[in-house]
Amino acid sequence: DIQMTQSPSSLSASVGDRVTITCRASQRIISYLNWYQQKPGKAPKLLIYAASSLQSGVPSRFSGSGSETDFTLTISSLQPEDFATYYCQQSHSFPQTFGQGTKVEIK
């Protein structure tokens, strides 16, 4: 199975900060990498698919980059509604696997 490792596991940031979350795959996954946001008690929501494509309706402050094994989710200016847990997911091969999550908290 492909292992997905996110870093950091958690971070504290202030409104307006630029935030970067990284995701590393244990094997090359080309661009088959997706990012989700989950708020407490809610279902995950798709933010970015195919490494860098912004899902319709998602604010442009979210962006994704990377290929092969190293990927990044960037929030250019953190907003109050962005405090949540973020997960990466590889869709290159079965079983599809998720990173362990990165919790973004208020500083």
Place this chain on the structure above:
Amino acid sequence: EVQLVESGGGLAQPGGSLTLSCTASGFTFNTYAMTWVRQAPGRGLEWVSAISGTGGSTYYADSVKGRFTISRDNSKSTLYLQMSSLRAEDTAVYYCAKDGVLYSSTLNWLDPWGQGTLVTVSS
């Protein structure tokens, strides 16, 4: 608007069985693969199982293979997950999710997700 509504969760005894349902609306159900993902309390997301749009191809995580069966009834726009030989470690919120690509022969990103249904396995 695409909607996915899970049901069927509840309390089950170890070794018992439970069947989850996911009723879909707002899209042509048989043209998209569907996936089940679970989340144990306070933990991360775990991919469980997926099925192609026709139902002809099914996929399982090793942790549930041989115990869970995914199926779909396209005439009812409903996805199912039959769970048997349940274990305490199967306790989780179970989400169904729609594949992101129409008529895809592979599995892709998941969008949207249902609200989830809680399964608790305990004596």
